[in-house]
Amino acid sequence: MAEHPPLKVALVGALGKVAAPCHLNVLRSLPSLELSALCDVDEAGLRQLAHQYEVGQVYTRYDELLADPGIDVVDLVVPPFLHAEMTIAAAQAGKHVYVEKPMALSRSQAQQMIQAATAGAVYLMVGESYFFHGPHRLARDLIQEGEVGEIRQIRQYKQAWLFNESENRRLQGRGHDVAWRFDPRLSGGGQFPWIMDHGPHLFATARLFSSSGIRTVAALQREHGVGREQQLRGITAISWAHVDDAVDGMWLHCETMPAAGPWIGFRTEILGTKGTLRVFGEGGGAAPGFPQVAPVTLYRQGNARDFQLDASCDRSWVSNNSYYDEAHRNVWSHFADAVMNERPLEYNGASGLEDLTATLATIQSAVRGCATEVSSIADDWHAWET
Numbered sequence: 001m002a003e004h005p006p007l008k009v010a011l012v013g014a015l016g017k018v019a020a021p022c023h024l025n026v027l028r029s030l031p032s033l034e035l036s037a038l039c040d041v042d043e044a045g046l047r048q049l050a051h052q053y054e055v056g057q058v059y060t061r062y063d064e065l066l067a068d069p070g071i072d073v074v075d076l077v078v079p080p081f082l083h084a085e086m087t088i089a090a091a092q093a094g095k096h097v098y099v100e101k102p103m104a105l106s107r108s109q110a111q112q113m114i115q116a117a118t119a120g121a122v123y124l125m126v127g128e129s130y131f132f133h134g135p136h137r138l139a140r141d142l143i144q145e146g147e148v149g150e151i152r153q154i155r156q157y158k159q160a161w162l163f164n165e166s167e168n169r170r171l172q173g174r175g176h177d178v179a180w181r182f183d184p185r186l187s188g189g190g191q192f193p194w195i196m197d198h199g200p201h202l203f204a205t206a207r208l209f210s211s212s213g214i215r216t217v218a219a220l221q222r223e224h225g226v227g228r229e230q231q232l233r234g235i236t237a238i239s240w241a242h243v244d245d246a247v248d249g250m251w252l253h254c255e256t257m258p259a260a261g262p263w264i265g266f267r268t269e270i271l272g273t274k275g276t277l278r279v280f281g282e283g284g285g286a287a288p289g290f291p292q293v294a295p296v297t298l299y300r301q302g303n304a305r306d307f308q309l310d311a312s313c314d315r316s317w318v319s320n321n322s323y324y325d326e327a328h329r330n331v332w333s334h335f336a337d338a339v340m341n342e343r344p345l346e347y348n349g350a351s352g353l354e355d356l357t358a359t360l361a362t363i364q365s366a367v368r369g370c371a372t373e374v375s376s377i378a379d380d381w382h383a384w385e386t
């Protein structure tokens, strides 16, 4: 079979503060991809970036980019309120789509995206980096090898994220505080914008480990948050039941000083009938100066067995277990392989819709103060109308 030429990718939202720098690194690091164009709204900024990264083409108009026959794939790292319209237009133009999470603002938007991709015979990948995060994949493999027996509970914890010095400088000490992320309507999260952005990650992770969908969620809301979310009400705890009735899960969020606890960032404990796994996710692990930990540890029969991964350096986070850019490289590598070899995606539009729905159910549960069946979320339900 003839070797497939690299996929020509256009990065849309290229001047973004958070996801774009990561995608810029990843797109230039995989031989199966060629970063061919950059698109955003500020032409001067784009030209500077194109010069810095030696990218041939820039577009300030998305419709003009879509008319470029030299582009195979659009990589949408734009805010969520643009995901549906940009995905649908790209699919209609015959371009494959990689769109960042959250997939859309409502189930019906996500459904239209899936339909457009099917009609255009293009691939639609939702960039769910936690699903492809190295330590998460390693833990999933251990589960599949039977190391912990039958899964009974998934416990997730989100503590403070610490940026490294160069990332802090780049973000001017303001973290991921970009305008749309804390806006009820632009984020799509209504009173709870941050969970709209983060929810798909935690449900994708729970499904990865349990191999079962989310049936019911119950969220606790109260005053807790950092930055702009402090003026809103945060969701600090979510519990859920999986479709597989033997499994349930929870997510707990509390921002404290790193010195107040042993670990930082995201981590999961997976409790099974034979053993337990502790897995560190995004920005998770030990803070500098604290006792170091392995990305994955298996507890069984009174023993603790550590598992290491090959690479552990990261551009963004301070912790000994950060694999942020690498998680995105894993997603892109999988996506490129699927497109080139016409293989199915492990995380596709339907997966994005599933995790979006569980996230919307979480917000609805927080607003209404009662448990919500995920299947009860109406296709046209928007969180900001609450």
Ligand SMILES: NC(=O)c1ccc[n+]([C@@H]2O[C@H](COP(=O)([O-])OP(=O)(O)OC[C@H]3O[C@@H](n4cnc5c(N)ncnc54)[C@H](O)[C@@H]3O)[C@@H](O)[C@H]2O)c1
Pocket (backbone or CB within 6 Å): 012, 013, 014, 015, 016, 017, 018, 019, 020, 039, 040, 041, 062, 076, 077, 078, 079, 080, 082, 100, 101, 102, 127, 128, 129, 130, 176, 178, 179, 180, 197
């Ligand atoms: N997977 C992850 O770990 C991860 C991490 C961060 C962000 N994200 C996701 O990536 C997406 C972007 O988030 P961000 O924090 O990087 O946002 P950002 O605000 O930093 O960047 C968005 C960029 O899109 C550009 N843009 C807006 N309208 C445009 C248009 N019409 N045409 C072209 N460009 C346009 C903006 O000018 C900006 O440069 C979100 O969906 C977010 O949830 C994912």
